[in-house]
Amino acid sequence: MDLLLVEKVLLSLFLAVVAAIAISKLRGKRFKLPPGPIPVPVFGNWLQVGDDLNHRNLTDLAKKFGDIFLLRMGQRNLVVVSSPELAKEVLQTQGVEFGSRTRNVVFDIFTGQGQDMVFTLYGEHWRKMRRIMTVPFFTNKVVQQQRAAWEEEVSLVVEEVKNTPEASTTGIVLRKRLELMMYNNMYRIMFNRRFESLDDPLFVKLRALNGERSRLAQSFEYNYGDFIPILRPFLRGYLKICEDVKNRRLQLFKDYFIDERVKKLGSTKAEGFKCAMDHILEAEKKGEISENNVLYIVENINVAAIGTTLWSTEWGLAELVNHPRVQKKLQHELDTVLGPGVQVTEPDLQKLPYLQAVVKEVLRLRMAIPLLVPHMNLNHAKLGGYDIPAESKVLVNAWWCANNPAHWKNPEEFRPERFLEEESKVEANGNDFRYLPFGVGRRSCPGIILALPVLAITLGRLAQNFELCPPPGQSKIDTTEKGGQFSLFILNHSTVVLKPRSF
Template identity: 75%
Template sequence: MADVQQGSLAVVEKSLVALFVVVVGAVLVNKFRGKKLKLPPGPLAVPIFGNWLQVGDDLNHRNLGDLAKKFGKIFLLKMGRRNLVVVSSPDLAKEMLTTKGVEFGSRTRNVVFDIFTGKGQDMVFTVYGEHWRKMRRIMTVPFFTNKVVQQYRFALEDEIGRVVEDVKSRPEASTTGIVIRRRLQLMMYNIMYRIMFDRRFESEKDPLFLQLKALNDERSRLAQSFDYNYGDFIPILRPFLRGYLNICKEIKEARLNFFKEYFVEERKKLASVKTVELKCGMDYILDAQIKGEISEDNVLYIVENINAAAIETTLWSIEWGIAELVNHPHIQNKLREELDIVLGRGVQITEPDIIRLPYLQAVVKETLRLRMATPLLVPHMNLYDAKLGGYDIPAESKILVNSWYLANNPAEWDNPQQFRPERFLEEEKKTEANGNDFRYLPFGVGRRSCPGVILALPILGLSLGRLVQNFELLPPPGHTRLDTTEKAGQFSLKILNHSLIVAKPRVF
């Protein structure tokens, strides 16, 4: 027994000595490296944990904005083994995203996104290089061009028109209210699945739609949570994430198998018996696979990207826009007045009309400014040591552009906390959502910007326009406004509570 006790004590003693050596070594390396490199400012980091114990897991846009006020327009957080650099000024955003776009053009992933993207077999999270260029080219032609918008504009208008008719058919919509988001979610799935597979779902109760939505919702919950950051930052804590990561793997496999069985394989069968021209996005993707440009896994990860990025982000923005219009009835009335005067009372807005409606465009821009769906954009990474703003950025640093802070910084914007579309007709009339002003980057800019801007803007304009044309949008009985509490995720900003909205049909 004594020998066993002595053996146990020896193990504990060795473990403590090893931990001491690691800590002392980390301190020495930190000091040596600090002298060698000119790193961005930031809070004092401790060995092993870095700044994690100080700032925690919740690295949302507002918390990072507060740190920018303290440490400046570029700062460094040591999050365990990860270097996290946060950029919070237009000039540094320009340097990083365009001037040095190649150096900082890669993507960093985390333990969860490694699972959901097959370690970068997709387009959004792959490193900058030949694979990304190939995937971007293959995805752009069938999904993200003006030609696609024009080809599918009638589908967009049809799906939005169906929303209007469905809401009108529900008696409770004009009295107690409905959660209109649910119907808009079906609309967004139908728009993107018509473009991608020439398929649509008949109703919110469609079994296939319910199964697809459940899988995507669970993927979003797991990927956007901050709860797993500790295991990503500090590898020795990763065993505590084993259960979480196993669930992620199960959901990833279930989703990819679902996409393949019910959509990709069905499209292959149709293509094999038809000799007509390519009709939908998946035909182009499958053609690239046949030519050997991409693998079957790449095909499935393209579908994953569209489901994860194109559908939900646009839906969040529509929901934010509706909430702001309900909470600012004078803005809603002003928008309705523009639609009635320019188009004619009761004349339904179409995609070509948007350019004639400057106040509608301003409402969309202001929604994207104040309630940015991806407030930190998608993280960038430098594969090699680089310079940014005169500072040394170690290789494979995770770099976030706090795009929300850029667009809500009082030093750059007049009363940024106020929802005021007029700013985009007055002092900001030259500012566009395409990245022509580095204070306003809702879709990013440069090589890794979001190509979905070409579809998102008309969908937003048509959705908000049609709803305001056809309904007076109000908070539910007993409330004066909607709850706009935010729920931030790894790369997302959505509304926490999906409120009831009263939609009173207008009489034309």
Template identity: 80%
Template sequence: MDLVLLEKVLLGLFVAITVAVVVSKLRGKRFKLPPGPIPVPVFGNWLQVGDDLNHRNLTAMARRFGEIFLLRMGQRNLVVASSPELAREVLYTQGVEFGSRTRNVVFDIFTGKGQDMVFTVYGDHWRKMRRIMTVPFFTNKVVQQNRHGWEDEAARVVADLKANPKAATEGVVLRRRLQLMMYNNMYRIMFDRRFESEEDPLFLKLKALNGERSRLAQSFQYNYGDFIPILRPFLRGYLKMCKDVKERRIQLFKDCFVEERKKLNQTGGSDGLKCAIDHILEAEKKGEINEDNVLYIVENINVAAIETTLWSIEWGIAELVNHPEIQEKLRREIDAVLGAGVQVTEPDMPKLPYLQAVIKETLRLRMAIPLLVPHMNLHDAKLAGYDIPAESKILINAWFLANNPNHWKKPEEFRPERFLEEEAKVEANGNDFRFLPFGAGRRNCPGIILALPILGITIGRLVQNFELLPPPGQDKIDTTEKGGQFSMHILTHSTIVAKPRAL
């Protein structure tokens, strides 16, 4: 390291320590803070608890410190809420006070400093973006217009599996084909386009850039520069990679999808049928949003809609493979209600309560975003009688809410029956603050209206067309979790044997 830089860093650390100690003492007199481990100057609790603040580690801390506790991560306050009552307070009762999103060096890059909808602060820009995105993406009309496309994509998955002799014998990594399906589901909505195969060059490029974006954003590598800003010079290489990936993704969205759609509309090749991007481009023409906002909306859908639903499908299949009795019970329901060989469609969902229960149980036990997207209070606030300093990062441990043995009967078991018996009134839409797979309140995930029918169609058709089994020589498939800063997905993309049924 350059000696001048080292000298500046050491001097800066000394100043930061002095300031932190003084501020800590001053704040100690002013604030009644939530309990938590005792922080040390500059580093806070970071050296004590580490980077991996996943749902299970935070659950262990909640059992030690209580349903609300505070971690001081460098210069950032991180407040963790772990009870339904506190979740209601943060997400609903004080939804305005806690309605913003935390900023960090990496997400500032990927969202153009909050030009999107998901990660922007609560205010006029968020309200405008939410309103503009609702009509083309998040209404029942959108579901009815696009359900035939989702059913078609699921049918293609079934056909491809039946045509692949390996699927019925040694098995295939089903996730790869389902990933193509999910991209096609969302790109049909956005651009009225689909990719023909897993080898499509544009699909491969898009998938690679999205994967790299997720890897960089989910990493714990950038935390030290985020927690202690004086250390950010050491992140130059990492942030350069983030900027490069961001620029290439945004350019790809613009050149290959947005501009192509504009050309198609100008030449009359779209047949006058509107897709989501047409509505977004109309808002741009009216001056409600700019070109960057358009591209960051596409960015959000690529991140928030495709992979999260894919993770949930993958978890649901894994649990059904490992619980053949549940898989068979679901198959019997579908056959009895629809008739042998009649394929599941979106309008069938209300008639298939056990299928709905399987989906809910998957979302409960294997929540894709177990800590939800972090919240933030722009100003000093109160929560559970404690003072919450301005710009604190607020995490709701939604996984613990849905897996707390004080609130659920044998939560460690995969048991869909609970949603037909003791929890029959609980829905995934936030009507019960013990079960928040899509959040609740102002900043809830509006994608629930798309995710639930896609989950039902996909899982339903796979179960009714195939007996889903672990590969030869295995009794079960591995369901070890892999988590990032905001996600929980399966560590090993499992090989699944799909033996066609005689229908």
């Protein structure tokens, strides 16, 4: 460690002690901060609560400190809210005050310091990016234009499974094929392109880079350096890997997808159909966004639109396998309403209430983003009667709002009927603050309009065409959770037996 680095470490240590003292003073008479464990200098509460700030660990802390509490993670303030009332305050009532996003040392790399839409600060840049992305991606018109493509993609999955002998005997890891389907769904919208198979070299490369990006960004491993700047030199190797993955991903997006689309737009034989990228490139041509913004839009879609829907589909498949009663009831509805063997399509979804209830229950019990995407107040704010220091990271524990026995009947039970009975008026769009799988308000996930029909069609087609069973010798498949900075997915990809149904 050279002399300059030692000086920086000592300076950072001094500033951390000063900050810890300041926080201690804030807890006094002048400011009323939310309750929480007493922080220690430099480390705050990090040594007490650790790196793994997943939804279950934060729920345990909420049971101890209340529906709003404050953690001092090194030099960062982390405020966690765990009630529907406080969630409404953060997401809607004070949506402007808490409308910005915190990032961290890794997300700063992957988003180009907030040149994207998802992780940028609340302001003019976010409004511009949201407007430019909404028309080509997140409207009912897009759903109607793309539904035939989604239905074709899931039909191909069904046919491949039927033609795979081991699928009906020892079982297969269907998740791999569903991942290809999800990529094709979004790349058809984005670039009017699809990948032919899991062995497609470009798909293999893209999937590997996206997977590495997800692993690096979702890991809790780098929190120590993000929370405590004096430890940041130890992250140099990690951050260098992140920078390399980012550069290779953006170059792949540019070389193989964006530049190809630019060539087609410039061709005299350009196709009549306009994909999402065409609209985005027009915005760039008009000077509304930069070339980098275009790249980071593609980055956001690869992460937010593909991964989350895939996780939810895998959870839904696992729950149908592990709950044969629910599976049979769903099959009965599909056979009765549509007719045996008549494949479900997007327009059918409104007349299939039990299928919709299954989707809602998957999103409640197995919320893909259980803490939503973090919020931040740029200025000092008030919340729940407490003072919230400027630039605090604010997490909404949406999973606990949807799984708290004080608000839900037997929440640990996978029971879709709840959405047809006592919770029949609750929707996934945030009309009830106990249930916020996509958030609500200004920074809610616009992808809800795509995710819900894709998830329903996929689970519906699989249940229609197959008896979904655990592998031989197992009564259930493993649903052990794996959480990340924001995510919740299955730790071990499920081997599922899919026996074709006869009609």
